[in-house]
Amino acid sequence: xxxxxxxxxxxxxxxxxxxxxxxxxxxxxxxxxxxxxxxxxxxxxxxxxxxxxxxxxxxxxxxxxxxxxxxxxxxxxxxxxxxxxxxxxxxxxxxxxxxxxxxxxxxxxxxxxxxxxxxxxxxxxxxxxxxxxxxxxxxxxxxxxxxxxxxxxxxxxxxxxxxxxxxxxxxxxxxxxxxxxxxxxxxxxxxxxxxxxxxxxxxxxxxxxxxxxxxxxxxxxxxxxxxxxxxxxxxxxxxxxxxxxxxxxxxxxxxxxxxxxxxxxxxxxxx
Amino acid sequence: xxxxxxxxxxxxxxxxxxxxxxxxxxxxxxxxxxxxxxxxxxxxxxxxxxxxxxxxxxxxxxxxxxxxxxxxxxxxxxxxxxxxxxxxxxxxxxx
Numbered sequence: 001x002x003x004x005x006x007x008x009x010x011x012x013x014x015x016x017x018x019x020x021x022x023x024x025x026x027x028x029x030x031x032x033x034x035x036x037x038x039x040x041x042x043x044x045x046x047x048x049x050x051x052x053x054x055x056x057x058x059x060x061x062x063x064x065x066x067x068x069x070x071x072x073x074x075x076x077x078x079x080x081x082x083x084x085x086x087x088x089x090x091x092x093x094x095x096x097x098x099x100x101x102x103x104x105x106x107x108x109x110x111x112x113x114x115x116x117x118x119x120x121x122x123x124x125x126x127x128x129x130x131x132x133x134x135x136x137x138x139x140x141x142x143x144x145x146x147x148x149x150x151x152x153x154x155x156x157x158x159x160x161x162x163x164x165x166x167x168x169x170x171x172x173x174x175x176x177x178x179x180x181x182x183x184x185x186x187x188x189x190x191x192x193x194x195x196x197x198x199x200x201x202x203x204x205x206x207x208x209x210x211x212x213x214x215x216x217x218x219x220x221x222x223x224x225x226x227x228x229x230x231x232x233x234x235x236x237x238x239x240x241x242x243x244x245x246x247x248x249x250x251x252x253x254x255x256x257x258x259x260x261x262x263x264x265x266x267x268x269x270x271x
Numbered sequence: 272x273x274x275x276x277x278x279x280x281x282x283x284x285x286x287x288x289x290x291x292x293x294x295x296x297x298x299x300x301x302x303x304x305x306x307x308x309x310x311x312x313x314x315x316x317x318x319x320x321x322x323x324x325x326x327x328x329x330x331x332x333x334x335x336x337x338x339x340x341x342x343x344x345x346x347x348x349x350x351x352x353x354x355x356x357x358x359x360x361x362x363x364x365x366x
Contacts, residue, residue: 016276023275026292033310036303040311095297102289116277119285126292130301138300182303186311202302209305231313235305247317 004109007052008117011045018042022123040186046124049117053110060121064128071104072097076133077158086140094133101125131184139169139179142198142210146170149260152267168194172263175218192249198256203235210256211238219243219252222262226252326353328362335362 021038024030030039047061058066076097083089105111105122112118136158143155153172156163168176175195180188185199195218203209211234219226219241229242234253241254254262277285303311325340326348335351347354351362 019276020274023277023288026288028292028295033307036307037311037314091299092297095293098293098296102293113282116280119277119280122289126289130296134300181300182305182308183301186303186308186315200300200302201305201308202300203305208300208302231309231316232306234309246313249316 003112004054005052006110006112006115006118008115008121009050009052010117010120011048014042014045014049018045019120022046022120025127026123040183043124043127044187046120049120049124051121060124063121064125068101068125068129069132072100072129073132074159074161077136080133080137080140081158083140086137086144090133090137090140094130094137097133098126098129101129131181134181135179135184138181138200142179143170146172146260149264150267151260151263172196173221173266175221192251201235209235209238211253212256212259214252214254214259216243216250216252222259222266224262229253330364335364337362 021042025039030036049060051058051063079093110118146153153170155170156166158164169179170177177196178194179198182199182201196212196214198212200208200210226241226243229237229244231244231246238255241252243252327338329336337348339348353360
């Protein structure tokens, strides 16, 4: 089979350091804040890299949004919702789909040793697939936990394409919320457009914690004392609600379990 | 940081890199360490500049027309479309 003509143009601001940090990300060698900052920037810049294949031209972002996600998302979400234990079983599921992305990439003839930028495209697709798949797995985990905890909420339907792109993932007491993994939250963090966010973080490299961030008006609904805090020390202060003021932003952060307890209290289900 | 580039990698090396990456994702959540998350969050929140653009929307011959109260370099408005960076927002009147 004749190889299709393929060319990739990287954005001018994308440097060899960005490429190296993409390799570090894949190899689990990202070091410290500098490494993560550069990695977030690298994948951000790659949004606008251009793939010319045959007579068609795509940005890396449109390759992901128009080719990868439509092909895999519904099937992935259907399988995800069938898992008994989404928290434990979803990593294996999303990695199986990641392998399919690699196989499809090869089948399309896009894997070209002589064009090293094709490796960047494949890395980019895997990164965003990871963000998508992990994000929804976390969402399902939270929806099930809220249900089990007795929290009254409305969630969007993940299998309905339009609802999936609704502005918020869930609503609790009329407040619009979003459920995000830490990596994805960094991309959408400012300005905070929802009333509250539920975010999962890795603590001391081994355990996970879930934090709820609320806009001040959303916190007023709960109406409790807060401790004035510092964003860089927040993880040590989460034993009670912490009010953070940074730049022009202000929000309250508290441990997810404590947030649930306070919502149940508002619902009148516990004293 | 590594000095390695994709061009320096043999095909088996790249395959191994991907294979290890996918294998690792099958056993974890790939979250960012909390201390780095909060540092980056603080940076991004401080960097962000809040600028308000007021939009007026009119119905002209059954078409929505959006008019901004001023020019803002990163936002382009064309008829019923708003272009912000790589995002295109298209407004339609709900029926």
